[in-house]
Amino acid sequence: xxxxxxxxxxxxxxxxxxxxxxxxxxxxxxxxxxxxxxxxxxxxxxxxxxxxxxxxxxxxxxxxxxxxxxxxxxxxxxxxxxxxxxxxxxxxxxxxxxxxxxxxxxxxxxxxxxxxxxxxxxxxxxxxxxxxxxxxxxxxxxxxxxxxxxxxxxxxxxxxxxxxxxxxxxxxxxxxxxxxxxxxxxxxxxxxxxxxxxxxxxxxxxxxxxxxxxxxxxxxxxxxxxxxxxxxxxxxxxxxxxxxxxxxxxxxxxxxxxxxxxxxxxxxxxxxxxxxxxxxxxxxxxxxxxxxxxxxxxxxxxxxxxxxxxxxxxxxxxxxxxxxxxxxxxxxxxxxxxxxxxxxxxxxxxxxxxxxxxxxxxxxxxxxxxxxxxxxxxxxxxxxxxxxxxxxxxxxxxxxxxxxxxxxxxxxxxx
Amino acid sequence: xxxxxxxxxxxxxxxxxxxxxxxxxxxxxxxxxxxxxxxxxxxxxxxxxxxxxxxxxxxxxxxxxxxxxxxxxxxxxxxxxxxxxxxxxxxxxxxxxxxxxxxxxxxxxxxxxxxxxxxxxxxxxxxxxxxxxxxxxxxxxxxxxxxxxxxxxxxxxxxxxxxxxxxxxxxxxxxxxxxxxxxxxxxxxxxxxxxxxxxxxxxxxxxxxxxxxxxxxxxxxxxxxxxxxxxxxxxxxxxxxxxxxxxxxxxxxxxxxxxxxxxxxxxxxxxxxxxxxxxxxxxxxxxxxxxxxxxxxxxxxxxxxxxxxxxxxxxxxxxxxxxxxxxxxxxxxxxxx
Numbered sequence: 230x231x232x233x234x235x236x237x238x239x240x241x242x243x244x245x246x247x248x249x250x251x252x253x254x255x256x257x258x259x260x261x262x263x264x265x266x267x268x269x270x271x272x273x274x275x276x277x278x279x280x281x282x283x284x285x286x287x288x289x290x291x292x293x294x295x296x297x298x299x300x301x302x303x304x305x306x307x308x309x310x311x312x313x314x315x316x317x318x319x320x321x322x323x324x325x326x327x328x329x330x331x332x333x334x335x336x337x338x339x340x341x342x343x344x345x346x347x348x349x350x351x352x353x354x355x356x357x358x359x360x361x362x363x364x365x366x367x368x369x370x371x372x373x374x375x376x377x378x379x380x381x382x383x384x385x386x387x388x389x390x391x392x393x394x395x396x397x398x399x400x401x402x403x404x405x406x407x408x409x410x411x412x413x414x415x416x417x418x419x420x421x422x423x424x425x426x427x428x429x430x431x432x433x434x435x436x437x438x439x440x441x442x443x444x445x446x447x448x449x450x451x452x453x454x455x456x457x458x459x460x461x462x463x464x465x466x467x468x469x470x471x472x473x474x475x476x477x478x479x480x481x482x483x484x485x486x487x488x489x490x491x492x493x494x495x496x497x498x499x500x501x502x503x504x505x506x507x508x509x510x511x512x513x514x515x516x517x518x519x520x521x522x523x524x525x526x527x528x529x530x531x532x533x534x535x536x537x538x539x540x541x542x543x544x545x546x547x548x549x550x551x552x553x554x555x556x557x558x559x560x561x562x563x564x565x566x567x568x569x570x571x572x573x574x575x576x577x578x579x580x581x582x583x584x585x586x587x588x589x590x591x592x593x594x595x596x597x598x599x600x601x602x603x604x605x606x607x608x609x610x611x612x613x614x615x616x617x618x619x620x621x622x623x624x625x626x627x628x629x630x631x632x633x634x635x636x637x638x639x640x641x642x643x644x
Numbered sequence: 645x646x647x648x649x650x651x652x653x654x655x656x657x658x659x660x661x662x663x664x665x666x667x668x669x670x671x672x673x674x675x676x677x678x679x680x681x682x683x684x685x686x687x688x689x690x691x692x693x694x695x696x697x698x699x700x701x702x703x704x705x706x707x708x709x710x711x712x713x714x715x716x717x718x719x720x721x722x723x724x725x726x727x728x729x730x731x732x733x734x735x736x737x738x739x740x741x742x743x744x745x746x747x748x749x750x751x752x753x754x755x756x757x758x759x760x761x762x763x764x765x766x767x768x769x770x771x772x773x774x775x776x777x778x779x780x781x782x783x784x785x786x787x788x789x790x791x792x793x794x795x796x797x798x799x800x801x802x803x804x805x806x807x808x809x810x811x812x813x814x815x816x817x818x819x820x821x822x823x824x825x826x827x828x829x830x831x832x833x834x835x836x837x838x839x840x841x842x843x844x845x846x847x848x849x850x851x852x853x854x855x856x857x858x859x860x861x862x863x864x865x866x867x868x869x870x871x872x873x874x875x876x877x878x879x880x881x882x883x884x885x886x887x888x889x890x891x892x893x894x895x896x897x898x899x900x901x902x903x904x905x906x907x908x909x910x911x912x913x914x915x916x917x918x919x920x921x922x923x924x925x926x927x928x929x930x931x932x933x934x935x936x937x938x939x940x941x942x943x944x945x946x947x948x949x950x951x952x953x954x955x956x957x958x959x960x961x962x963x964x965x966x967x968x969x970x971x972x973x974x975x976x977x978x979x980x981x
Contacts, residue, residue, distance in 0.1 A: 362716075362717075364713075394750060394752075395748065395749065395750045396750045398747060398748050398750065399748055403748075405748070405749040405750070405752050405753070406752075407749070407752035407753060412716065412753065413745055413748055413749040413752070413753055415740065415741065417736060417740045417741070420709065420736065420737060420740060420741050422709075423705070423706050423709035423710060423713070423737075424709050424710075424712045424713040424716070424741070425713060426709075426710060426713060427709060427710035427711060427712060427713020427714045427715075427716075427717075428713035428714065428716055428717045429713070430710065430713070430714060431713065431714040431716075431717025431718065431719050432717060434669070434695065434714070434717075434719060435717070435718070435719075441713070453703075453705050453733070454705065454709065456703075457703055457705050457706035457709055458706075458709075460701050460703060460706060461701065461706050461709075461710055464701055625751075626746055626747045626750055626751045627746070627747055627785055627786050628786070628788070628810045629808060629809050629810055632854060632898035633898060633901060633902075634898055
């Protein structure tokens with residue numbers, strides 16, 4: 230029997246992984262090793278997907294520790310575009326903060342922030358065409374903001390009032406905005422991932438130039454829908470971008486619960502023959518450049534791209550959990566890839582295209598904008614005090630024509 | 645009109661759909677080159693090309709999800725789940741997604757998907773190729789559930805299902821793909837050629853979803869059933885001489901309560917019948933609704949004739965299947981009480 234010295238008495242042991250640190254312990258990121266910004270090569274977007282192993286194991290980054298843009302992936306965006314991205318990210322964060330406060334005041338039932346992950350959504354939305362359909366999870370509100378949705382409408386949805394475009398049927402942040410190419414957010418995790426592939430296949434079937442993109446979290450990679458999406462995307466070479474937003478935490482479970490023994494999530498795509506790339510997702514320029522690369526690949530017939538967007542969830546999963554109960558409080562501040570807003574802001578300052586005063590003015594402007602928008606939203610009602618969508622709307626939008634069951638049940642309810 | 649069996653009429657329906665609407669696509673396990681394990685899609689890939697009729701990976705969840713995405717883009721997917729016993733990996737995509745996307749998006753997105761799937765036993769399929777899982781789906785707001793019992797209805801209903809914007813779960817009683825079945829396992833196979841509804845027009849027509857049909861008029865009792873058991877009920881009525889009125893529901897969600905109630909008010913005696921297990925089967929819904937509508941017209945308790953609360957057995961298949969003998973006993977029970 231083969232057995233080395235260390236294997237004396239070796240036997241199978243029941244194993245459950247645990248994070249390196251829990252509350253009261255020092256944050257520990259020693260297991261993380263990230264390729265330096267600028268080091269990753271940028272291959273032709275039509276590269277054979279199976280040959281992206283270096284990119285799956287590495288990390289596409291553009292902004293270095295001095296906040297300068299370096300390397301082949303630098304998308305060379307104009308200062309105007311960078312300022313636009315910064316502005317969308319700042320608005321997203323301020324919007325989230327305001328909505329969280331309103332939830333605490335009882336103005337809405339539930340809320341989910343995207344703090345620390347703003348670049349994931351905003352940079353991708355800016356890199357995609359507006360006609361590209363996105364199949365988001367519940368943490369991509371930055372896409373709506375970058376695509377110019379009226380934040381009054383977003384708020385009306387969150388407070389489920391009479392102007393909620395979803396007639397009060399969905400939990401807050403489970404937005405739908407067809408006009409802006411934003412698919413209906415589910416809540417059953419991962420279901421949108423293979424749907425996005427089907428949609429992308431539909432675009433190709435119709436001979437259109439548009440593509441689809443989808444986002445799930447690291448925990449959701451364990452769902453069957455993850456495998457379904459990658460199989461479909463691979464089999465049918467669909468023009469789709471599949472993003473796993475690895476924000477390190479699935480409510481209270483560290484990413485190792487879904488990642489297992491693997492060193493990262495990006496390499497999972499390689500087994501399907503899909504171009505697979507790990508991206509520093511707190512780097513606006515890296516997310517933008519990577520998404521542009523994948524979109525070009527998809528539009529030119531190169532097929533799908535699978536991204537691991539590496540980031541950190543700075544706040545709670547939702548208003549229903551307290552992260553202080555399951556992870557060290559200081560972990561977010563020590564996250565090695567920093568904060569996406571700070572990094573883009575410092576980059577612009579380094580270029581001489583921004584300064585602290587302008588940034589403070591932007592924050593004041595956005596705060597005032599959000600406050601004013603909420604006043605307007607509230608004028609259309611709140612979940613608590615109404616007015617809501619008319620009660621009879623609960624019986625609408627199920628079928629082409631309501632059948633006798635719905636007609637009778639509506640009568641039974643007396644509406 | 646040509647005589648067709650149910651597989652040929654389903655094939656004809658898909659042929660018509662593919663011909664008329666370039667947005668119709670058909671896919672599933674083995675449905676492409678091979679034409680499906682039962683042959684329902686035979687020849688369609690050759691006629692319409694690889695882009696329109698194609699094979700899908702063996703992943704029912706992926707098949708439904710792909711159909712949802714395509715439908716959201718404006719296609720009209722007709723997806724096949726090879727056996728309805730295999731539909732469960734796809735149930736989250738049906739129950740949580742397909743049925744609700746129109747509702748939860750407040751009609752911004754519609755997903756007009758048809759899921760075709762062979763169901764029912766009597767083919768020596770054992771527990772994994774014989775299920776009748778229709779009741780699960782009747783419990784899901786936002787999908788319609790259809791089960792034809794003849795070639796004519798199968799074609800007309802499948803065309804109607806595909807042309808409607810409503811998602812439809814379309815069960816095909818595979819025991820009667822090749823001929824009606826009288827519920828006597830040893831009897832020689834009958835052909836659809838001799839059945840009036842084995843006559844099927846070549847071209848386009850629809851059969852209304854949500855509308856039942858009285859396939860045998862009678863005075864003694866009402867039989868409410870669907871799929872294979874429609875034919876068993878007819879044979880049982882003939883063999884026993886009991887003047888049963890037999891209703892073929894064709895659609896379970898929404899079922900045609902008007903036709904049922906009118907018949908029960910006339911006869912006062914009811915058998916509801918299905919192959920699926922008894923507890924929480926669709927017969928339970930029918931019995932509950934019938935007593936609400938017709939309580940004072942009922943002369944006897946409603947009789948539920950069903951499969952047993954067991955998995956579908958292999959060797960003892962005919963002890964499970966509600967065949968002609970059990971059907972006759974049911975008719976006698978309600979009419980002699």
